[in-house]
Amino acid sequence: MSTGTPAPRTRLSPEQRRSQLLDLGVRLLATRSVDELSIDLLAEEAGISRGLLYHYFGNKQAFHEAVVRRAADDLISQTAPPVEGDPVHRLLVSVTAYVDYVDANYEGYLSLVRGAASGNETMRAIYDDARRALTDRIFDEDPHGNLVPDTPAARLLLRGWASMVEEVVLRWKVTPDGITRDQLLELVAGSLPALAGLLPEEQ
Amino acid sequence: MSTGTPAPRTRLSPEQRRSQLLDLGVRLLATRSVDELSIDLLAEEAGISRGLLYHYFGNKQAFHEAVVRRAADDLISQTAPPVEGDPVHRLLVSVTAYVDYVDANYEGYLSLVRGAASGNETMRAIYDDARRALTDRIFDEDPHGNLVPDTPAARLLLRGWASMVEEVVLRWKVTPDGITRDQLLELVAGSLPALAGLLPEEQ
Numbered sequence: 001m002s003t004g005t006p007a008p009r010t011r012l013s014p015e016q017r018r019s020q021l022l023d024l025g026v027r028l029l030a031t032r033s034v035d036e037l038s039i040d041l042l043a044e045e046a047g048i049s050r051g052l053l054y055h056y057f058g059n060k061q062a063f064h065e066a067v068v069r070r071a072a073d074d075l076i077s078q079t080a081p082p083v084e085g086d087p088v089h090r091l092l093v094s095v096t097a098y099v100d101y102v103d104a105n106y107e108g109y110l111s112l113v114r115g116a117a118s119g120n121e122t123m124r125a126i127y128d129d130a131r132r133a134l135t136d137r138i139f140d141e142d143p144h145g146n147l148v149p150d151t152p153a154a155r156l157l158l159r160g161w162a163s164m165v166e167e168v169v170l171r172w173k174v175t176p177d178g179i180t181r182d183q184l185l186e187l188v189a190g191s192l193p194a195l196a197g198l199l200p201e202e203q
Numbered sequence: 204m205s206t207g208t209p210a211p212r213t214r215l216s217p218e219q220r221r222s223q224l225l226d227l228g229v230r231l232l233a234t235r236s237v238d239e240l241s242i243d244l245l246a247e248e249a250g251i252s253r254g255l256l257y258h259y260f261g262n263k264q265a266f267h268e269a270v271v272r273r274a275a276d277d278l279i280s281q282t283a284p285p286v287e288g289d290p291v292h293r294l295l296v297s298v299t300a301y302v303d304y305v306d307a308n309y310e311g312y313l314s315l316v317r318g319a320a321s322g323n324e325t326m327r328a329i330y331d332d333a334r335r336a337l338t339d340r341i342f343d344e345d346p347h348g349n350l351v352p353d354t355p356a357a358r359l360l361l362r363g364w365a366s367m368v369e370e371v372v373l374r375w376k377v378t379p380d381g382i383t384r385d386q387l388l389e390l391v392a393g394s395l396p397a398l399a400g401l402l403p404e405e406q
Contacts, residue, residue: 152380160371164363171362179357187360189400194230194397198390 005013020045025067026074029108033124033159034064034115065122068112072130075101077111079134087147091138092189094164098134099185102169111192129157137193148196157195164191221259224249228270237267237318237326240311253398268325271315275333277314278304278317280339290350292325293342295392298368301337302388305372307331313373338365351399366371 012020024046029037039060057063079097081090102109116121132197135158139150148154165188172184215223225247232240243261246253260266282300284293306313318326338361342353351357368391375387 037294055306075319110308153386153390154207155379155392156371156382159374160367163370164367167366168359168363171359177359179356179359187356191360191363191398194401195394198393198397 002051003161014056021056022066022070025063026071026108029071029111030068030105032107033111034068034108035111037064037067039063061122065071065126068115068123069126071105071108071112072126076130076133076137081137081141087142088189088193090141091147092185095189096185098165099181099188106170106173113166113170131159131162135159145188147193149199151199154196154199157199158192161192161195210400217259224256224259224382224395225269225273227273228250228266229311232270232274232314233297235310236314237271238310238314240267240270242266264325266309268329271326272329274311274315275329276309277337279333279340284344290345291392291396293344294350295388299388300393301368302372302384309373309376316369316373318388332363334362338362350396352402354402355398357402360402364398366396 021042025037025042028041028045039050039053039057042063046053053063057066075098078101079094081094085093099149112123112127115127135155138148138158139155142148148158168188169184172179176184224245228240228245231244231248231311242253242256242260246256247268249256256266260269278301280296281304283362284297286298308309315330318330338358341351341361345351349360371391375382
């Protein structure tokens with residue numbers, strides 16, 4: 001059984017082919033943990049040999065890291081806020097995309113969160129970079145501090161907010177407990193302005 | 204070099220002696236990770252043989268779990284809010300104790316957080332139990348919902364709040380970035396009422 005459609009190899013550069021394999025890896029990661037994503041599985045799904053995969057990725061660890069890095073890049077691009085609109089609306093759009101991403105990629109995302117917290121330093125670095133990009137973007141997108149002032153306390157609080165959102169969305173996915181998606185979105189998007197209200201304007 | 208003072212063994216029951224060794228383990232854990240806490244180190248600090256330690260704890264994994272369980276119990280008891288006072292004040296006292304605990308036990312606490320998120324199911328269960336106890340207590344201590352109503356959304360949000368507090372305090376400990384302890388406490392204690400304000404009173 002193969003869900004991947006092998007592309008005609010002669011038309012693709014090695015870099016394009018590698019990129020295509022990473023996309024397939026990310027799709028497979030949606031419904032399984034990083035540890036469950038084997039070279040064998042990817043080879044079978046891509047319809048190519050294990051040897052060729054090792055040629056592209058070197059070893060299993062490098063393959064896992066490349067797939068997780070691609071997944072993190074996808075998360076960052078898919079949750080980019082719209083260019084126009086008021087800050088609260090743009091935040092809501094971004095948070096909605098985040099909830100949808102976690103919903104659609106739960107197994108892989110959970111393994112990233114857990115892998116990040118465990119002993120693998122490279123996985124932790126990938127995860128930390130992604131988390132930093134997601135929270136720093138809020139300051140980049142809000143240069144006048146309409147949503148939140150750019151202070152050390154605000155940056156610290158926003159890293160905490162990101163942990164809260166992650167925890168809440170991962171728990172809700174497993175145990176929604178009668179809470180609708182709209183209620184979840186309202187809580188998550190509303191929590192940032194509520195927390196920002198705690199911050200002194202200048203420090 | 205030994206900082207532990209061996210007690211006269213004949214005066215203690217095995218259960219008391221085991222408990223005393225756990226207390227020593229928790230003290231050693233303050234400045235090192237769980238992985239760095241070896242049977243050898245505990246034996247040296249306690250001034251007893253490795254064999255006797257294996258007699259009390261069975262194996263290294265069981266020893267680590269027993270120490271972490273004791274550390275979690277200590278955290279829960281040390282952060283108990285005072286019996287009297289208004290809810291906001293009681294929360295502030297409890298949060299202050301939490302910050303002081305993380306401050307004094309940073310290495311061991313960090314390894315617990317990381318261990319919890321990694322593959323060890325028992326460590327994760329100990330950590331989850333402690334986290335649940337810390338957040339459920341808020342509802343037990345506030346039966347009339349003065350601080351936060353007892354609804355599924357509130358319980359979900361409070362688990363997220365606990366993640367936020369943990370992240371903020373662990374980051375602040377490494378990089379205070381000019382934020383004073385009082386400012387940190389104000390942010391952390393103030394965040395719960397601010398988030399509770401987002402919750403509908405009934406669902």
